[in-house]
């Protein structure tokens with residue numbers, strides 16, 4: 629049942645890593661830019677806030693993918709990390725990196 633999953637997870641991990649790198653570089657560049665008007669700075673601050681939130685979410689997802697890949701290697705992919713029950717195939721289809729079942733994710 630893990631046929632092809634590893635490939636999907638690795639591709640997703642590359643995608644997320646690129647997004648994280650892009651956001652991190654953007655935030656670093658924004659932090660360095662000077663001589664902005666007050667309204668620019670204000671806009672930048674709220675942008676920065678949402679970018680940091682996105683970055684946190686991406687990092688969390690990256691950890692989940694890493695964990696899911698470990699589970700593929702351990703042959704426990706598709707088994708909930710919390711309760712040990714099988715994760716619904718429909719959930720794995722939408723979220724192939726899911727490591728806990730719907731009940732435990734709530």
Ligand SMILES: [Zn+2]
Pocket residue numbers: 708709710711712713728729730731732733
């Ligand atoms: Zn569970």
